Amino acid sequence: MSGTRTELSPDGRFEVEYWLSEGLHSQWRETPRVSDLEARRTVFELQDESFDASVEWHDMPGRFTLYVRRWPDCGYGLPVLVDVEAGTVQLGEGEETHPLARAERLVVRHFDERRRLARPIEIRRRPAPKAPMPGRVVDWLLYAGFALLMMTGFVAWMGWLPDPAPRP
Numbered sequence: 437m438s439g440t441r442t443e444l445s446p447d448g449r450f451e452v453e454y455w456l457s458e459g460l461h462s463q464w465r466e467t468p469r470v471s472d473l474e475a476r477r478t479v480f481e482l483q484d485e486s487f488d489a490s491v492e493w494h495d496m497p498g499r500f501t502l503y504v505r506r507w508p509d510c511g512y513g514l515p516v517l518v519d520v521e522a523g524t525v526q527l528g529e530g531e532e533t534h535p536l537a538r539a540e541r542l543v544v545r546h547f548d549e550r551r552r553l554a555r556p557i558e559i560r561r562r563p564a565p566k567a568p569m570p571g572r573v574v575d576w577l578l579y580a581g582f583a584l585l586m587m588t589g590f591v592a593w594m595g596w597l598p599d600p601a602p603r604p
Contacts, residue, residue: 439456440453445500447497449497449498450471451470452471453471454468455485465485467482467483468489470491479518480525482540483540487507499521501515502515502516503516516543523535525538525539
């Protein structure tokens with residue numbers, strides 16, 4: 437199932453249209469497209485459905501922050517500060533500003549670099565350490581004694597043993 441939902445800025449200037457898509461295990465992603473209703477143009481759009489975002493509106497006109505996440509790494513969120521009046525975008529806190537026209541490419545590149553730098557986890561399974569030799573000898577002796585006891589019990593139960601004393 438997929439669909440859309442919209443959200444308006446408090447001043448009514450911007451509209452965020454979220455494209456809803458379902459990932460694995462019923463995890464929903466909301467891929468944003470931000471439109472400036474006064475200028476009748478798209479300000480920011482992520483076209484890849486693996487992205488998810490939420491918006492925070494600022495008191496200053498023309499400014500908002502998108503918290504962008506990429507599935508399946510949804511634990512990490514990138515704040516994207518958009519200033520429409522200045523025509524700039526800033527990725528992360530205290531980072532340099534870039535032209536607004538390059539925003540989508542910068543966000544995608546940021547997450548691609550993050551994924552590339554993450555090294556896959558290697559699981560090395562070593563063979564289980566062997567028990568010391570005396571411990572193994574004792575184990576085998578106990579096993580042999582138990583097996584001998586079981587066989588003797590079975591033979592006695594079946595009546596295969598000779599009687600200890602002859603009957604008159």
